[in-house]
Amino acid sequence: MPRPIARVLTLLELLQSGGLRTVPELADRLGVDERTVRRYAGHLLDLDVPVESVRGRHGGYRLAPGYRMPPLMLSDDEALAVLLGLLAGRRAGLMAAAGTASETAAAKIRRVLPERLGRRLDALLGSLAFTAPPGTAPPGTSTAPETGVLLSVADAVRHHRPVGFRYVAADGRRTERTLHPYGLVAHAGKWYVTGMDPEADGERTFRLDRMAGARVLAGSFAPPEGFDPAEHVLSGLAGAPHRHEVTVRVQGSAEDVRARLPAGIAIVEELPPGAGPDPGTGRWSRVELRVDRLDWLPAVLASLDRPFVIDRPDELRELVTACAARLADAARRRPPRA
Structure with a gap:
């Protein structure tokens, strides 16, 4: 314009x-x-x-009083904000009382948008995955990427095209990157893109708020069959290096244990029969976590409401023992008589 x-x-x-x-x-x-x-x-x-x-x-x-604007003249940023807001509200269950009103509102907005912008927003909504299940409000502080970056990456995901961008790593290093993007993922208030990095010859995940100058490149690629972008992002976050490496065995299937843990903090693997600490106690699963602090883990383990065994570190075993003693002491106390 x-x-x-x-x-x-x-x-x-x-x-x-x-x-x-x-x-x-x-x-x-x-x-x-x-x-x-x-x-x-x-x-x-x-x-x-x-x-x-x-x-x-x-x-x-x-x-002049009473003047009404023609319907909807939205910039790219405004249209993206409105449509993503409607989508997030539906997923978080915040618009359940409105019935289908949010869906019809999104459809009306989509119909009056310019064709160029409409195609880009369709690409975004069609390539976006969430780690939180529907009806769950996303935790964490939201970190919004640039609109141009988000729309360009979504376009590359949908049409299986490489994308180039400038990236600032967590330690401040700046690099020029190329990625074959498999999917966009929203997790804990942040946006991620995961795919194949040709230079590293391996799958990588990047945060969109650290990207700039994203542009769709010439060429094409074929994404792998059955690839789950959300699961890949969660596994990568759970396996990132941290100060403490924790291994705990929990009684229950991998699916059951995973459902009781916050998404993205743990790698859960079901153990073969008989691999539990006591024979005949049913299925057990190994939970691996990499964390910077251990003080919040006793409460998480207690919330599982399942038998568990701490394999490492010994420091966590001491913290759980101290937490159990505090809880037992609090339970024995009686309120003073009036």
């Missing part, structure tokens, strides 16, 4: 927010001089937008 036209539309957005806007204020918001603001107001009048001019010391421009 040519810059003058974009600024005229921005002026219209400012005026439709209500109230009187002074010429100096509009000039500052638009990054132009006051004469240009008056010219832009004239352009709106030529388009039959009822812009009223108010004279005087505190004069400026405003829209």
